[in-house]
Amino acid sequence: MQNVARMVAAGLIGLSSLAFVSCGGGGGGASVAPTPAPTNPSNVVSVIVDAGPNNSSVNTLYTTVTVCVPGSTTSCQTIDHIQVDTGSNGLRLLASVLTLNLQGATASDGNSLVECTQFVDGYSWGPIALADIQVGGEAASSVPVQVIGSSTFAVPTNCSNKGTAEDTVAAFGANGILGVGVFEQDCGPGCAPPNTANTFYYSCSSSACAEIAVALNSQVLNPIPRFTTDNDGSILDLPSVAAPGTTKLTGSLIFGIDTQSNNASGSETILAVDGIGDFTTVFNSQTLTQSFLDSGTNGIFFDDTALTTCSDPNFKGFYCPAGSPSFTATLMGTNNTNIAETFTVDNAQILATNNPTFSVLPTLAGTFSTATSSNTSNTFDWGLPFYYGRRVFTAIQNQRTAVGTGPYVAF
């Protein structure tokens, strides 16, 4: 049961080192493969929802990624169970599964570039390295990625004061994270010059690490815009699942929008998103302006003080209603497009207790709040269950598809 309680989200993270970001191998099911076999067609990679490397994940979507030393076709490693996260941008790998020696990236002052990736419950400290990335049949060259969990430089106080370190496969529930959200960079303009005090990026010398601004193209980058083709966005295509769920689920991550016969736009509703990737959800008369779709969240998260939350501490933050209540919310893009969505919530504790082998729980939902307070976050987080049974388009900022310009989501 801790299964459910354990895995809620997606995120990022990292840790690292100096000139060479190397890692101690082993673990996590990673393997070396000089020549990855492309899936067919080449703009599709298989994705799976399963229990993950900790054998405890729920509603967590994974794929397999090959990374190579830039320019090499032989110094490559294929790593499975990389979480697919539309709520972040860029590739982050856990050092404990990385056997390649990737060249570390340098900051604008010539020192090593290290990132303090932040989450609501902690941080990941690790160097930026350059890697060629292959996903399915797509490839991107010399992309800045973060390596999590091998640290040459001590974590600066400014970073450790965010919370607890997340730098192991156990903490992550994945061997890495592939952020394929709506932005080109992980942090974006907020970390670019002149914003030195962004608290994400650091320049590290042998004596100290200091905050530094990083040009957009040197930040951790969403690999999709760096593909030579099929580079304007992606589509997550997952089959539907009836409640209470199933043990595992296989689907596709399709690269490109309106670039091939398998990724054409159709009658989807387009929701444009704002500068932080959010749209508005209207639910129970609340207008929640910081709402988002997120394959890296393992349930539907929203506040409804009338809905019973779980009392068992192992399910803290999840809903445990009697029966299976249904709800309707309206999603509104910044382009003033609206679409209604109906969803059902089941009792999280019963779901997990009665189905201990299920990694796919489509009616899992949780709350941000406590019994005595509500609506603090202005957020409705449409996690992975939202993606089941549909094709969800994620168009990247500045990229033009046949039906619009990113950033937008559509389904």
Next chain:
Amino acid sequence: MKIRLGISFRGGCCVGALMVALAPRLACAALGEPESSIAGDVQHLKGSIKSTARSNYRVHEIQLPSGTVLREFAGVDGKVFAVAWSGPAIPDLRQALGRYFDVYVAAAQAKQGTRRHLLIEQSEFVMQSSGHMRAFSGRAYLPQALPSGISADEIR
């Protein structure tokens, strides 16, 4: 970034006692600490402050260099009973949460994998944190120290 005032404050404001002799203007205005020390937070965090009086409490809003806004709520008794934040970066929570930082870390470690939501609900300390990169928000408060008539919903 040059050397931050940082290292001296390692360990958070509540090691501050040591510091006082060296940096008398610095103190810790964390949750549960005296309001009078908020100026120390502003300095430590290199922010700018704007204060507003509400019916029976005061809100001190600190604009941090990272772009995040940190609000500290103080009651008429002069104690900080809540903090809230929103913006592109998680604030220095050791500074903001003070003695409760360790409670937060322990709870977060017990629920690893929860990277986009955090909910801690204890009798003396409540914390809610959510969001994604570029947009975080959260708050922490002391339920037993909330001024009468104040709803937790006002802490934002």
